[in-house]
Amino acid sequence: MPADGGPGGGNLEVTPTTVVYAKTAMGNTAANGVYAVITVKDRASGQTAAAESAPIENGGWQWITADGQALDEGENDASSITPVGFTGGGTVKAGTWHWRTIAFDLEAQQGGTIAYTDGDGSVFKWKVPATGHGPELAALKKGMAGNYG
Template sequence: MLLATLTACGGDGDAAAKSKPSVAKTAGKDRSVDCIDESIGQAEWMEHCADEDGTGGDGTAGTETLEFGETAKTAGDQNPADGSQGGEMLEVTPTTVAYQAEAMASESMNGTFAIITVKDRAPQGTATESAPIEGGGWQWIAPDGQALDEGDNDASSITPNGFTGGGMVLAGAWAWKTIAFDIAEEQRGGTIVYTDGAGATYRWKVPAQDAGPELAKLKKGMEGNY
């Protein structure tokens, strides 16, 4: 269930935010539509629910802020590079973070790797994450405001066993993937930002220390010489 603090474009400040009901508790503009029903289609969800979940009611992209470990219901990549159908709803959940100066035979150029597990689930149709080449994907916003791209330097080489998913997720299936950032030690505890296939953005504040239910498995997956 998604419990989010919405900071949509064109809002009326704190008063509007307080008066706006959570998506988890209400339908969209059409009160007969259950916005948390996984069986509804992407087009229907965008029409009736998007104004309360990351986009404006007119379809313009917005920003949604979530707690680390919460799930965002996002639009999949509309034009996957492999030509597959990937534009259905994709549930994206960052769950665990580990900080390491070295990982899987790679050494951080900036001082620290921030390694994050992400669970991608396609509840109703084939879906994929949006790609940086199309203006989508992941970034790390450090506490000092610097924006860092996923996979910079040797971070792209970090592929822990058990967390090497990504790409197409079939309807009803889910997969683990890893995103990694090369950051300075003082840039721990940043915010990860994901931009989906509809241009909406989702933000999670990341703990400044190792945390999350997959931590032991993540570290085990990075052991040894690769």
């Protein structure tokens, strides 16, 4: 079932594109040391609406450290990080796409791997660089600026 409870079931392409590391974001300070905020382009590639899997269905995103520790998306204050311009989520209508972000509160271990588990239990992994990087870098930093507390 999609994270928003809406219709899903279609093919969803999830593509992480950019990472920013910050000790503070959106008026919050990382409890563990640093936030890793990653943009994801969600695109429904078929004729049916699609959505990311909900964590309650054993799906969703995790950060995996170099020593194998797994952290779920949004742990601690990371769930409050929703940068302006990257606030999509939920169901993506057929033939469309939108941006969203995933955020992790890390113990200063920048760089690692993110893993996405879909509704069928398939796991997809991407390496994440240890420094801010990607085509949406400037827009993501701008979207994270300010105090939204």
